[in-house]
Amino acid sequence: MQSFTTLESIAAPLPEADVDTDVIFPARFLLLLDKAGLGKHLFHERRYREGRLTDFVLNRPPYDRAQILVADANFGSGSSREHAVWALADFGIRCVIAPSFGEIFFANCFKNGVLPIVSRGDDHASVMSAAQAAKPLRVDLERQQIALPDGEAIGFDVEPFRRRALLSGLDEIGTILSEEAAAIAAFEREQRAQQPWLWLEDGRMERLVETEGRRK
Amino acid sequence: MAGRTLYDKVWDLHVVKNYDDGTTLLYIDRHLVQEVSSPQSFAGLAGEGRTLRRPAAHIAVADHAVPTRFRDRALPDGLAARQLSRLEANCERFGIKYIPMNDDRHGIVHVIGPELGFTLPGATLVCGDSHTSTHGAFGALAFGIGSSECECVFATQTLRQRKQKRMRVMLEGALPAGVTVKDIILALIARIGTTGGAGYAIEYAGSTIAGLSMEARMTLCNMSIEAGSRVGMVAPDEATLAYLKGRPLAPTAGQWDAAARHWLSLASDPDAAFDLEVALDVSALSPQVSWGTNPGETAPITGTVPDPAAEADPARRSKMERSLAYMGLAPNTPLTSIAIDRVFIGSCTNGRIEDLRVAADIVRGRRVAPGVSGIVVPGSASVRLQAEAEGLDRVFTAAGFEWRESGCSMCVAMNDDRLQPGERCASTSNRNFEGRQGMGGRTHLMSPAMAAAAAVSGHLADVRTFGMA
Ligand code: SF4
Numbered sequence: 001m002q003s004f005t006t007l008e009s010i011a012a013p014l015p016e017a018d019v020d021t022d023v024i025f026p027a028r029f030l031l032l033l034d035k036a037g038l039g040k041h042l043f044h045e046r047r048y049r050e051g052r053l054t055d056f057v058l059n060r061p062p063y064d065r066a067q068i069l070v071a072d073a074n075f076g077s078g079s080s081r082e083h084a085v086w087a088l089a090d091f092g093i094r095c096v097i098a099p100s101f102g103e104i105f106f107a108n109c110f111k112n113g114v115l116p117i118v119s120r121g122d123d124h125a126s127v128m129s130a131a132q133a134a135k136p137l138r139v140d141l142e143r144q145q146i147a148l149p150d151g152e153a154i155g156f157d158v159e160p161f162r163r164r165a166l167l168s169g170l171d172e173i174g175t176i177l178s179e180e181a182a183a184i185a186a187f188e189r190e191q192r193a194q195q196p197w198l199w200l201e202d203g204r205m206e207r208l209v210e211t212e213g214r215r216k
Numbered sequence: 217m218a219g220r221t222l223y224d225k226v227w228d229l230h231v232v233k234n235y236d237d238g239t240t241l242l243y244i245d246r247h248l249v250q251e252v253s254s255p256q257s258f259a260g261l262a263g264e265g266r267t268l269r270r271p272a273a274h275i276a277v278a279d280h281a282v283p284t285r286f287r288d289r290a291l292p293d294g295l296a297a298r299q300l301s302r303l304e305a306n307c308e309r310f311g312i313k314y315i316p317m318n319d320d321r322h323g324i325v326h327v328i329g330p331e332l333g334f335t336l337p338g339a340t341l342v343c344g345d346s347h348t349s350t351h352g353a354f355g356a357l358a359f360g361i362g363s364s365e366c367e368c369v370f371a372t373q374t375l376r377q378r379k380q381k382r383m384r385v386m387l388e389g390a391l392p393a394g395v396t397v398k399d400i401i402l403a404l405i406a407r408i409g410t411t412g413g414a415g416y417a418i419e420y421a422g423s424t425i426a427g428l429s430m431e432a433r434m435t436l437c438n439m440s441i442e443a444g445s446r447v448g449m450v451a452p453d454e455a456t457l458a459y460l461k462g463r464p465l466a467p468t469a470g471q472w473d474a475a476a477r478h479w480l481s482l483a484s485d486p487d488a489a490f491d492l493e494v495a496l497d498v499s500a501l502s503p504q505v506s507w508g509t510n511p512g513e514t515a516p517i518t519g520t521v522p523d524p525a526a527e528a529d530p531a532r533r534s535k536m537e538r539s540l541a542y543m544g545l546a547p548n549t550p551l552t553s554i555a556i557d558r559v560f561i562g563s564c565t566n567g568r569i570e571d572l573r574v575a576a577d578i579v580r581g582r583r584v585a586p587g588v589s590g591i592v593v594p595g596s597a598s599v600r601l602q603a604e605a606e607g608l609d610r611v612f613t614a615a616g617f618e619w620r621e622s623g624c625s626m627c628v629a630m631n632d633d634r635l636q637p638g639e640r641c642a643s644t645s646n647r648n649f650e651g652r653q654g655m656g657g658r659t660h661l662m663s664p665a666m667a668a669a670a671a672v673s674g675h676l677a678d679v680r681t682f683g684m685a
Contacts (some may be wrong), residue, residue, distance in 0.1 A: 017535050018410060018510050022649040027628045031295035033255040033282060033302055045651050072531070074411050077444065077510075077650060080253065080346040082362035100411060103446055104346055104360055111364035160237045160375065173266070176372045180233060180241055184269075184374060187232045187243055195229075197467035197475045198245050198339055200272040204465050205313060208332070 002113035003169030007121045008138040009092050011060045011068035012057045013131035019021030019071060020078035023103060025087045027079075039081055054075060058091070058199045062134055068090050069100040070131040076105025076116075097146070099124050113169065141167060218599040219485025221382050222451050223417045226273050226357040226482060230340045232374055242377045244369045246334060246341040246356075248325040249276035249312065251303040251320070252630070253344025257367040258306040269373045270568045271311035275334055278303055279324045280316060280630045284593050287318045296631060310370070320532075323596020323622045326350040326438065330430070331598055332543045333463025337452040337479035342369055346529035347564050347646065349440040352449035353433035354456055355482050356529055357417075380447060381491040383416035384484075387424035389499030394680035396433040396574065398566060398663035400424075402504035404496060406514040413445030416492060417556040419484060420450050424498050430459040431568040438565045439646050442511040451483035467537040493629035505551055506648045506661040508539035515551065515646075517666070517678045523547035544638070551676050554660070558641040559590035559617075559671040560653070561664055566644035567644025571664040574609040578668035578682055585614035585674030591618045591633065593625040606657055615672070642670035 027042040053059045058066070071087070075098040076084060085108045088096070090161045095115045109116040117139070126148055130137055135149035138144055141163060145153045158166075165172055176184075192199050220228070232241040254276070261267070268274070269616065281296040291297035300317070307314035315321050323329060326347055329335040337355035342348060344366045351358035365375055387400060405412070418440050425433070433450045441449025457476050460466045467475040492655065502516035513536075515522065524540065524547060527533040545554070559569075561575050584590050592612045594600035600622055603609055609619045626633040627645035635641055635657025644667050645652075648659035660676060669679040 016538070017531060020510070020647075020649045022647070022652050026651055026655070027630050028632060028655075030252045031299050033299060035256050045655060058287075063241035073443070074414075077410060078346065078441075078647060080344055080360040080362055082253070082256070082344075082364060085362075088257075100414065101472070103444070104362055105416060108364065110363065159239070161235070161239055171264075172376070173368050173371050174264070176241070176368070176374060176376070177266075180372070180374070181503065183233050183241070184243070188373075191229075191243070195338070195475070195478065197471040198676065200465060202468070204468065205272045208313060208464050209391070 001111065001169045001171065003140055004094065004113050004115050004166040006138065006140045006142070007067055008136055009067035010134050010136050011097070011131035012058060012063040012066035012071060012072045013128055014071045015128060017072040018074045018077060021076055021081050021084040021102065022078055024076065024084040025081060030081060030083060035086040037090060038087040039092070042087040042091045065092065067092055068095045068097065068137055068139065069093050070128050071096060073099045075101050077102035082103040082108045084115055085109050089114050099126050108175055111164060113166065115139065115166060117146070117156045119154070119156065126154065193204070219488035220284040221484040221488045221490065222355060222384055222419055222449055222482055223357065223447065224488070226338055226340065226355070227340065227379060230357070238624040239376050239378050241374050244341060244342055244373050244375060245273065245339040247270070247274045247366070247369050247501050248329055248334070248341070248343035248348070249274050250279040250280060250343070250345060251299045252280045253363045253366060254306065255299065256301050257344070257363045258310065260367045261370055266371045268312070268370050270584065273373060274312045274370070275315065275332070276307045276312050277304060277315040277322060277325055277328060278463060280624045280628055280629055282317045283631050284623050284625045284633055287621050289390045315376045320597045320601065323598065324564045324567065324624055327567060327595035327599065330354065330434065330459070331463065331596060332462055333466035336460070336466070337456060338482050342375070346441045347438050349446060349448045350434050350438040350564060352437040352440070352447055353430060355449060355452035355479060357449070360441065380417040381415055383413060383445070383492040383494065384490040385420050386422040386493065386495040387416055387420060387498050388422045388495065389424060389497050390427065391424070391498050392501065394665060395501050395503055396665060397428060397435045399501050399504045400496065400498050401436050402506065402511065402514045402661060403501055404441045405439065405511045406504070408443055408494060408511040410442060410510050411444040413440060415444035415445060416445050417447035417449065418445045420448060421484070425450060426453065428569060430455060430569040434568065435565055438581070439511065442646060452479040502681055503663060503666050505666065506659070507543065507545060507551065508536070509542055509648055509650050511646065511648060511661060513539055514661070517551050517676065519551055521545045521547055521551065522550040534535050552678060555640070555675045556588060556642045556670055557639045558635060558662070559584070559588060559667050560626040560641055560643040560645060561590070561667050562593030562595060562625055563645040564595060565646040565666050567593060567599065569599050569602050571644065572599065572608050573606070575668040576608040578665055578679060579615040579617070579672060580611050582672040583617055584671045588674055590616070590671045591619045591620055591626065594622050596622045619669070626653050628652065642667045642676065
């Protein structure tokens with residue numbers, strides 16, 4: 001995974017609540033099989049009309065090169081589609097700042113080198129007005145701070161393990177496999193003894209495979 | 217020690233390791249795989265040369281992109297065909313049981329998981345799909361995840377998670393005639409908002425629950441995510457056991473008694489504490505319909521389209537104005553005067569046999585209104601076959617509905633079942649987001665009974681005026 005340390009960029013303002021993942025990445029593009037190249041469909045219905053670019057914020061210079069998006073409450077709610085994050089990342093957005101997020105979207109960001117920041121009250125208003133003025137923000141994950149254009153710094157919280165993973169670009173699966181293999185195996189032995197019905201390796205799955213379920 | 221909730225108990229049974237920072241490595245028993253969220257997970261595994269830790273813990277089915285008009289031939293070449301063959305190839309390569317679209321066990325992941333007995337009480341179950349909360353109806357700890365997390369489950373059978381806070385929704389009273397569990401969940405979301413459940417695992421409890429079928433409980437838990445909560449659960453009881461007994465992947469005869477005893481012990485302790493309590497008297501509810509572009513923008517059918525001018529909060533007002541502009545609705549319009557073009561009965565929320573029975577009861581002996589077209593899409597092949605055995609398909613087709621094959625269909629519009637720009641649909645699905653049923657399409661969420669009533673009326677209608685039993 002791409003690491004995230006610091007980021008300095010202007011931020012695109014999107015002052016609209018409840019922007020769901022269907023709006024961020026419409027379902028008909030979910031037929032695509034790769035993560036790469038999804039940026040062209042980001043906010044598709046907002047960015048294109050009859051094949052032409054609209055004046056949606058991400059189409060307008062200088063925001064078309066923004067690496068930060070400042071959104072409103074409940075950003076990324078709805079569907080679990082990680083395509084929403086892949087599309088943002090492919091477009092070049094590495095950080096989303098909003099008062100609250102859809103939970104699955106929030107978790108997905110961290111898996112893709114994108115930092116979601118929960119900003120509240122006055123802090124959010126300051127970040128939004130910097131975005132609207134097209135002034136650059138500086139996001140520092142190590143220090144957990146956003147520097148505003150006037151030099152003022154706003155702190156933010158982030159889960160320690162997620163912060164570490166982002167800072168180092170950690171391969172989370174590899175880490176679990178190398179560090180927790182024994183604990184997982186021990187858990188499985190215990191569970192299989194206590195709740196054997198949870199273990200489909202006892203022949204039930206094979207019977208399902210063999211059963212004639214097909215239509216003639 | 218203070219009592220534990222249902223959620224606490226299932227969580228505790230799956231802790232592989234607790235970390236110092238308060239997060240947990242949680243064991244995942246079951247994983248449902250579909251065509252949309254899995255290609256990138258499999259590609260990630262392949263890229264790292266990884267294999268599945270437990271192939272038997274996963275079942276795959278293509279539900280989102282499949283056509284509902286036919287099952288007897290392959291899809292014409294195109295993106296959907298390629299997505300299906302990619303899933304099939306990945307299942308072959310990684311050793312996962314794949315249920316083809318012409319199989320009698322085909323269906324939407326959240327419909328077939330329970331039908332197969334793959335979904336079990338007290339299990340942890342995930343899927344790269346936000347409506348995985350559905351399976352909580354059985355007392356499973358079930359939640360939607362992204363593709364990267366799916367990849368982690370494939371490789372490790374675990375996820376690193378932080379425990380949610382606990383919320384209990386107490387449902388009291390009996391449902392009035394014409395009011396269903398869909399109306400309960402829509403009314404709840406309208407009340408607590410689309411973020412009201414964020415950060416919480418919901419348990420649905422109260423006197424209403426005992427009288428609800430498993431199908432109804434699934435509808436309830438399914439839409440927890442629309443209130444912002446990834447988890448919605450109901451404690452296992454005799455109805456749960458009766459539903460599961462004899463299902464293909466349910467515990468074998470020798471295991472059944474121990475499993476059933478264990479499941480019944482999972483109910484929240486009487487002294488268990490919840491971080492948040494919400495109560496709803498369901499006996500006072502009217503049928504609900506959504507008027508806006510998220511499920512919280514819902515009102516009783518007896519009401520009118522709200523007026524943004526009456527909303528004091530500027531952010532809420534502008535969201536409302538946006539919703540009404542998209543929906544093409546004027547403030548203060550009576551909801552029953554809103555004319556519709558299309559009707560969709562189906563989805564993982566309301567595509568089960570009971571839903572089709574209720575809708576058929578309204579439609580029987582009536583005709584879909586002129587200018588309206590309706591499709592009925594069973595949630596699974598098994599639902600379809602059951603409905604056909606009961607003659608429901610003929611009730612629908614006699615009324616002018618199209619009777620289709622199983623799949624997600626117009627809930628998500630990834631196949632050719634979709635609204636045209638500007639078309640208005642009475643839908644039993646779960647999301648009325650902009651473009652959800654097709655670009656520019658306008659969705660009104662409601663129960664199957666209400667969608668049937670709208671179909672024969674040609675406009676949104678109060679099903680209670682249809683002289684039901
Ligand atoms: S029916 Fe709709 S909500 Fe359910 S799994 Fe399919 S697309 Fe998702």
